[in-house]
Amino acid sequence: MSVTAPPQAPxxxxxxxxxxxxxxxxxxxxxxxxxxxxxxxxxIAILRSPVAHARIRHIDGSGALTLPGxxxxxxxxxxxxxxxxxxxHLPMIPTLRQITWSVLATDKVRFVGEPVAAVVADSxxxxxxxxxxxxxxxxxLPAVSDAEAGLDPxxxxxxEDWGDNVFLFMPGSHGDIEAAFAxxxxxxxxxxxxxxxxxxxxxxxxALGEFDPATGRLEMYVSTQVPHxxxxxxxxxxxxxxxxxxxxxxDMGGGFGNKAHFMREEVLVAVLAMRVRxxxxxxxxxxxxxxxxxxxxxxxxxxxxAYRDDGKILGLRANFVVDVGxxxxxxxxxxxxxxxxxxxxxxxxxxxxxFELRCVATNKGPMGGYRGYGQxxxxxxxxxxxxxxxxxxxxxxxxxxxxxxIPDEPRPYVTATGSVLDxxxxxxxxxxxxxxxDYDAACGARDEARTAGRLVGVGIAQMVEPTAPNIHGxxxxxxxxxxxxxxxxxxxxxxxxxxxxxxxxxxxxIYAKVAxxxxxxxxxxxxxxxxxxxxxxxxIGTWGSRSAVMGGGAVIKAAQQVRDKMAAIAAGMLExxxxxxxxxxxxxxxxxxxxxxxxxxxxxxxxxFLLPPGMDPGLSVVVGYDPGNTSPFxxxxxxxxxxxxxxxxxxxxxxxxxxxxxVVTVQDLTIVHDCGTVIxxxxxxxxxxxxxxxxxxxxxxxxxxxxENGQPLTSTLLDYMxxxxxxxxxxxxxxxxxxxxxxxxxxxxxxxxxxVTPAALAAAVHDALxxxxxxxxxxxLSPPRLRALLRGHSTA
Amino acid sequence: MTKVRFSLNGExxxxxxxxxxxxxxxxxxxxxxxxxxxxxxxxxxxxCTVLVDGCGVRSCLMFTVxxxxxxxxxxEGVGSPGSLHPIQQALSTHHGLQCGFCTPGMVxxxxxxxxxxxxxxxxxIEEWMSGNLCRCTGYVNIVKALEAVAxxxxxxx
Numbered sequence: 001m002s003v004t005a006p007p008q009a010p011x012x013x014x015x016x017x018x019x020x021x022x023x024x025x026x027x028x029x030x031x032x033x034x035x036x037x038x039x040x041x042x043x044i045a046i047l048r049s050p051v052a053h054a055r056i057r058h059i060d061g062s063g064a065l066t067l068p069g070x071x072x073x074x075x076x077x078x079x080x081x082x083x084x085x086x087x088x089h090l091p092m093i094p095t096l097r098q099i100t101w102s103v104l105a106t107d108k109v110r111f112v113g114e115p116v117a118a119v120v121a122d123s124x125x126x127x128x129x130x131x132x133x134x135x136x137x138x139x140x141l142p143a144v145s146d147a148e149a150g151l152d153p154x155x156x157x158x159x160e161d162w163g164d165n166v167f168l169f170m171p172g173s174h175g176d177i178e179a180a181f182a183x184x185x186x187x188x189x190x191x192x193x194x195x196x197x198x199x200x201x202x203x204x205x206x207a208l209g210e211f212d213p214a215t216g217r218l219e220m221y222v223s224t225q226v227p228h229x230x231x232x233x234x235x236x237x238x239x240x241x242x243x244x245x246x247x248x249x250x251d252m253g254g255g256f257g258n259k260a261h262f263m264r265e266e267v268l269v270a271v272l273a274m275r276v277r278x279x280x281x282x283x284x285x286x287x288x289x290x291x292x293x294x295x296x297x298x299x300x301x302x303x304x305x306a307y308r309d310d311g312k313i314l315g316l317r318a319n320f321v322v323d324v325g326x327x328x329x330x331x332x333x334x335x336x337x338x339x340x341x342x343x344x345x346x347x348x349x350x351x352x353x354x355f356e357l358r359c360v361a362t363n364k365g366p367m368g369g370y371r372g373y374g375q376x377x378x379x380x381x382x383x384x385x386x387x388x389x390x391x392x393x394x395x396x397x398x399x400x401x402x403x404x405x406i407p408d409e410p411r412p413y414v415t416a417t418g419s420v421l422d423x424x425x426x427x428x429x430x431x432x433x434x435x436x437x438d439y440d441a442a443c444g445a446r447d448e449a450r451t452a453g454r455l456v457g458v459g460i461a462q463m464v465e466p467t468a469p470n471i472h473g474x475x476x477x478x479x480x481x482x483x484x485x486x487x488x489x490x491x492x493x494x495x496x497x498x499x500x501x502x503x504x505x506x507x508x509x510i511y512a513k514v515a516x517x518x519x520x521x522x523x524x525x526x527x528x529x530x531x532x533x534x535x536x537x538x539x540i541g542t543w544g545s546r547s548a549v550m551g552g553g554a555v556i557k558a559a560q561q562v563r564d565k566m567a568a569i570a571a572g573m574l575e576x577x578x579x580x581x582x583x584x585x586x587x588x589x590x591x592x593x594x595x596x597x598x599x600x601x602x603x604x605x606x607x608x609f610l611l612p613p614g615m616d617p618g619l620s621v622v623v624g625y626d627p628g629n630t631s632p633f634x635x636x637x638x639x640x641x642x643x644x645x646x647x648x649x650x651x652x653x654x655x656x657x658x659x660x661x662x663v664v665t666v667q668d669l670t671i672v673h674d675c676g677t678v679i680x681x682x683x684x685x686x687x688x689x690x691x692x693x694x695x696x697x698x699x700x701x702x703x704x705x706x707x708e709n710g711q712p713l714t715s716t717l718l719d720y721m722x723x724x725x726x727x728x729x730x731x732x733x734x735x736x737x738x739x740x741x742x743x744x745x746x747x748x749x750x751x752x753x754x755x756v757t758p759a760a761l762a763a764a765v766h767d768a769l770x771x772x773x774x775x776x777x778x779x780x781l782s783p784p785r786l787r788a789l790l791r792g793h794s795t796a
Numbered sequence: 797m798t799k800v801r802f803s804l805n806g807e808x809x810x811x812x813x814x815x816x817x818x819x820x821x822x823x824x825x826x827x828x829x830x831x832x833x834x835x836x837x838x839x840x841x842x843x844c845t846v847l848v849d850g851c852g853v854r855s856c857l858m859f860t861v862x863x864x865x866x867x868x869x870x871x872e873g874v875g876s877p878g879s880l881h882p883i884q885q886a887l888s889t890h891h892g893l894q895c896g897f898c899t900p901g902m903v904x905x906x907x908x909x910x911x912x913x914x915x916x917x918x919x920x921i922e923e924w925m926s927g928n929l930c931r932c933t934g935y936v937n938i939v940k941a942l943e944a945v946a947x948x949x950x951x952x953x
Contacts, residue, residue: 017885017888017889018888018889018890018891019888019891021896022887022888022893022896023877023880023888024877024896025893025895025896025899026875026880026884026887026888026893026896026899026903027831027871027872027874027875027876027877027880027884028829028830028831028832028870028871028872028900029831029877030896030897032830032833032897034824034830034833034834035824035830037828124821125814125816125817200931201895201897201931202833202835202841202843202895202897202898202929202930202931202932203833203835203895203897251895251896252895252897253833253835253843253895253896253897253898254894254895254897254931254932256931283834285834285836285837286835286836286837286838286840286841287838503895504894504895504896504897504932505894506894682891683891685891686891686894686932686933686937689933689934689936689937690894690931690932690933690934691934692934693931693933693934693935693936694931694934696934716836716838716840717836717838717840717841717929718838718840722929722931723934723935724925724926724927724928724929724935725921725922725923725925725926725928725935725938725939726922726923726926727935728922728934728935728936728939729934729936730936731936
C-alpha cells in the first residue's frame with residue numbers, strides 16, 4: 001500500500017532530527033508490544049476477581065471451553081501444580097512475612113482485579129467473551145481497605161497465619177534520639193498523609209510469548225524496564241534455563257517504575273506459551289492497569305521533631321504506616337517505603353533519627369515503584385517539618401534551611417542512614433534558586449496580593465536523591481552494576497548494546513553520543529540497541545535514575561577498551577607508541593599523520609595480517625561496570641550506602657489558590673538541578689518537564705480511590721484524572737553541573753523534579769493559606785481535598 | 797461478517813469484519829496500520845486517533861462498519877521517514893515526544909487543527925489538543941512544536 005504524500009513538500013524535511021528514535025515513532029513505525037506480529041498469534045484474556053477479599057471455593061471453566069475459538073481455560077491451582085512460585089527472595093529480613101504466590105490466584109483473592117483464570121483464544125474478542133462463561137464461586141470475606149484500619153487487632157486478616165496484617169515491620173535508630181529530645185527547646189508533632197496514585201504509562205503492561213518445542217527455547221516480548229532480571233524470574237517459575245529464554249523489551253509507551261517489577265501476568269504468558277504451543281499475547285487494558293498495575297505513594301507519617309529555638313532540628317522520630325495493598329509482587333512493593341525512611345534527613349545535618357516502618361497488607365491493588373520511588377514522601381516530610389518549625393519560631397523558610405543544611409565540607413558526608421553524599425554545595429544551589437526567582441521580590445508580590453485579599457503563596461524545597469542504587473537489598477539479588485557490549489564493525493560503524501531499557505528517555509541518542517565522543521567519531525555512526533537479553537549477558541535495567549550513570553559508564557568503558565585496541569593497531573601502522581595516538585573526528589592521529597577510523601576497523605577484520613603481532617582479530621568487547629561503592633545490605637547498625645552517586649535539586653513555586661473552587665494555579669515553578677555532567681540538555685529538560693507534570697498531576701489531579709469494601713472507584717481515565725494540555729506548567733530549569741567521581745561524571749536524572757516539586761507546591765499552597773490559618777500536611781491538594789480543608793475557615 | 801469498503805490513506809481497503817469489530821483493531825490487525833495505539837480503549841486518551849473524512853475520531857470507539865465509504869487517514873498516511881510532515885518535524889526539533897506512544901494521535905489531532913486553522917494561538921492549541929493525553933513530556937514541548945508550526949503554517953501547509 002502506498003503512502004499518501006504530504007500536502008506540499010515540507011520546508012524543513014531533511015532537517016536533523018533531535019533523536020535517533022524520532023523517525024520511527026513519528027511515523028507510527030515504532031514496534032511497541034502490541035505491534036509485534038506473529039502468524040497464528042493467540043490472545044490471552046484474564047478473569048479478575050470482582051471482590052476485594054474472598055476464598056475461591058470452586059472455578060468452572062467448562063462453559064468457556066465450549067465457545068468456538070477458545071483454545072484453553074487455565075486456573076491458578078492447575079498452573080501452580082506445574083510451575084514454580086514467586087517469592088521476595090529476602091529470607092534475611094526476619095520481620096518480613098515470607099510468602100509465595102503463583103501466576104494466578106489459588107485459594108484466595110485479596111483485591112479487586114487479582115487474576116483468577118486465563119483464557120487463550122483465537123482473538124481477544126473471543127477470549128473476552130469466554131471470560132463471561134467461567135463460573136467462580138467466591139466465599140466473600142470482610143475487606144481491609146485502609147492501612148491504619150488494618151492495624152486494628154479486630155481487623156480482618158488477609159493471611160490468617162500471620163495473626164495481623166503487618167507485611168513488613170522495620171525499625172531504625174540512628175544517633176542518640178533520646179539525648180536529642182532531652183536537649184530540645186520544643187517538640188513539633190505532626191501527621192503527614194500521602195495519597196494513592198498510579199504511574200499510568202500510556203501503554204499498559206503486556207507480554208507476548210512463543211515457545212519452540214523442538215529447541216526448547218522461549219522467546220518473550222515484554223513491555224518491561226528490566227528484561228534481563230525478568231528473564232531470571234521467568235526461569236525461576238517456568239523451570240526453563242536462562243540459556244533457553246530470550247526476553248526482548250520492544251519500544252515502550254512509558255514505564256515510570258511501574259514496569260520495573262515482575263508482573264505475575266508476564267510470567268503467566270511464558271507459562272501459557274509453553275502449554276498451548278502457540279505464540280500468545282496479553283495486553284493489559286486500562287482498567288486492568290488501574291486496578292493492578294501498579295499503585296504507589298500511599299503512606300501516613302506521624303512525626304515528632306525536637307528543635308532548638310534558633311531553628312536547628314535536633315532529632316526526628318517517625319512512624320510510617322504504608323498501605324501496600326496486595327503484597328504479592330516481586331520486587332517487593334514496600335521497597336519504595338524503605339527508601340522513604342532512608343531519605344528523610346535529606347540535605348540537612350540530622351544525625352539523630354529514629355523510625356518505625358509498618359507496611360500493611362490491604363485488599364487493594366499492589367503497591368509498587370513509581371518515578372521518585374518513595375522519595376517524594378520522605379522529602380515532603382523533612383521540607384514540611386522545616387517550614388512548620390520555622391513558622392512556630394518566626395524563622396523564614398530560607399533561614400531555617402540554611403541553619404540545618406549539610407555544610408559544604410567535608411565531602412563525602414555520611415547521612416544518618418548511611419548515604420555517602422558526594423554532592424556539590426547545597427548552600428550555593430539554594431542561593432542560585434533564590435536569585436533565579438528573585439525570592440524577596442516574589443515574597444513582596446505575595447504580600448501585596450495578600451493585602452488585596454488574594455491567596456498567593458511562595459514555597460521552596462530541596463532534595464538530594466540517591467541515584468544508580470543497588471537493588472540487592474530490596475530484591476535479594478541483581479545488584480547495581482550495568483553491562484554494555486560495543487562492537488566496531490568492519491566498515492567502521494559501531495553497535496552498542498546495553499542492559500538498560502529506554503521507555504522514552506532517548507537512550508539510543510545519548511548512548512550513541514557518549515560512545516561516539518569516546519571513540520572520536522560521529523554519533524550518526526553508532527547504532528544502539530537495548531532491551532534484548534540475546535545481545536548482552538546481563539543487565540539491571542532502567543530505574544533509579546541509573547541509566548546515564550551505570551549504562552553510560554559501561555558504554556564509555558567499553559568504548560575506551562575498543563578505542564585503545566584500535567589505537568594499538570594504528571600505533572603499529574604508524575610505528576609509534578600507542579599512548580601517543582589520539583582518536584578524534586573519525587581518525588586515529590599522530591601529529592600530522594592520520595588513519596581513518598574505518599580503515600583501522602577493516603584491518604581488525606579484513607586485513608588482519610596488518611595487526612600487531614599476537615593481537616587477536618576483531619573489535620568487540622562486553623564489559624561490566626560497577627563502581628563498587630554501594631552496599632548490598634545494611635550493616636549491623638542498619639546503615640547502608642544504597643547509591644553509586646547522588647543528584648540534587650532545589651525548587652521554588654509561586655501559586656494562587658482560589659478559595660471558592662479549591663483550584664490552585666501554579667504561577668511560577670523554578671528548578672535548579674544538578675545531575676552532574678549533562679549529556680544532552682534538551683533531552684534532560686524533557687525529563688524534567690515530564691516529571692514536573694507528573695508532580696502536578698499527583699498533587700492536584702490524581703488519586704486512586706477505594707470504597708470501604710475495597711471496591712475501586714477509579715478504573716477508567718474518566719475517574720483517574722491526569723494533567724492534559726491546559727494544565728502544563730512551564731518550569732524554568734537551571735542546571736548546575738557538579739561532576740560525580742564516576743566514569744563520565746554523571747549523577748543521574750529523570751526523577752529529581754518529581755521528588756522535589758510536590759514539596760515545593762505544598763509549601764507554596766501552605767504559604768498562600770497562611771491568612772486562613774490552614775496548614776498543609778497532605779500530598780493531595782486537588783480541588784475537592786483543598787475545599788474540604790478550607791471548609792470552616794473564613795475566606796474574608 | 798460484513799464487507800466494508802473504505803479509503804485508507806488514499807488506497808481502497810476492503811475487509812470482512814464482525815459488526816462489533818472496532819476500527820482500531822481492523823486497522824492494526826487486518827491492515828497492518830499499527831501507528832494508531834490502544835492507550836485506554838475507553839475514548840479518553842486519544843492515542844488511537846485517526847481522521848475519518850477529515851475529522852479526528854477515537855478508533856477505539858468506532859465500529860469498522862461505520863466507516864464504509866469514508867476516507868480514513870492514519871499516521872501512515874501523513875509522512876514517512878525522509879519525508880516528514882512539518883508537524884512531525886517540529887515535534888522532533890522541539891523534543892515534543894519521548895516514548896512516542898501518544899505521538900501518532902497527537903499528529904493527527906494537530907493535523908485536523910492546522911487544516912482548519914493554520915495560525916492557532918497557544919490557547920487554541922491547548923484547547924484543541926486537550927483530548928490527547930501524554931504522560932512523558934508534560935506537554936510543554938508539544939505545545940512549543942505546534943506553536944512553531946502555527947507561526948509558519950501558511951508557508952508549510
